[in-house]
Amino acid sequence: MSVNIPFYHPIDKEVEVFENVYQNKIPFLLKGPTGTGKSRFVEYMAHKLDKKLITISCHEETSSTDLIGRFIIKGAETIWIDGPLTKAVKEGSILYLDEIAEARPDVIVAIHSLTDHRREIYIDKLGETIKAHEDFMLVASFNPGYQRGFKELKPSTKQRFTALSFAYPEASQEIEILIQETNIDPDIAKKLVKIGNKIRNLTELGLAETVSTRLLVDAAKLIHTNLPKRLAVKVAIVEPLTDDLEIAEALTDLCNLMI
Known part of the structure; x- marks a missing residue:
């Protein structure tokens, strides 16, 4: 049976860094x-x-109970169900906490003992301490520029991780990503990347977020399936960026x- 290999274009030394961090059993924080x-x-x-990869998309309602586990009633019994964090710790998976700063503070508390020399988790509802499997790895992502001052990671938390910053690729790399992801014509890929870089440099617009590679890929997919180019750019790039009618028109x- 064929396995779909996730396409990723290495930008610098991030693959080598990840492999060494994994080998040394150190938590890893991806910033960008x-x-x-x-x-x-x-x-x-x-x-x-x-x-095996277990991904948790964190949000303001994500609690430590969601990650660790809970008791549920099944028939006449009350049984314990492991959460994704506990499963990953036991079976030696990679646990990925996407946008960890979005989660509730008790999540950070829950993972503290996994992010130092102990590599263990305490389940207070069971009164048990579980040592992490040798292959377990904790990875988290964090967007430092999002809602600055409101949803930040404490310095003491950041220092429990090794960290690597991600940025938008160089133009030539981003063009290759669009072509590989969507089979788009190279000339159109170049134009989309130019649009992305142009908007990224328009800091005076005060956009909360700028054009991501993901948005460019979405536009390329729509164009590749024959949606008119200008319409594809509008719905995949412009509209997701702003609700301001004047900025959207500009x-x-x-x-x-x-294009």
């Missing part, structure tokens, strides 16, 4: 804007290392001149 390939990189490395006009 949305859509720079952090999640895809983790998928790629889990495949490369032949390890961006649409700009993109129409470039």
